[in-house]
Amino acid sequence: MKVAVDQMKCGTIGICVKECPEVFRFQEGSKKAVAVLDEIPPRLHGKCREVARRCPNEAIVITE
Template identity: 35%
Template structure:
């Protein structure tokens, strides 16, 4: 799994940081997404995908380049 974020699209809702705090945080200055782990371990994949689904601005992209979980 590889995660990318687009800070310019982020509206600072914070759903990512609440859903997957091991993977995402929020900037203290702007309130926008901060990616903590662009290639999280398998046990965090479900939370990262859920954060992507919950992001109201579509600022999170998740891909599985190897076709894994």
């Protein structure tokens, strides 16, 4: 599983960064979120799906 943050949709709200800091971080300067792992470990799949669901801007893209 891989995740990415659509930079055009990211509204810097930070749900992903707060709820799943193992995968998401704020970019310095812009404060938009980015995924910091290339491949998501299976133990974090559920957490990533949950923050993607909760993102108000639908900025988190998941690929299997």
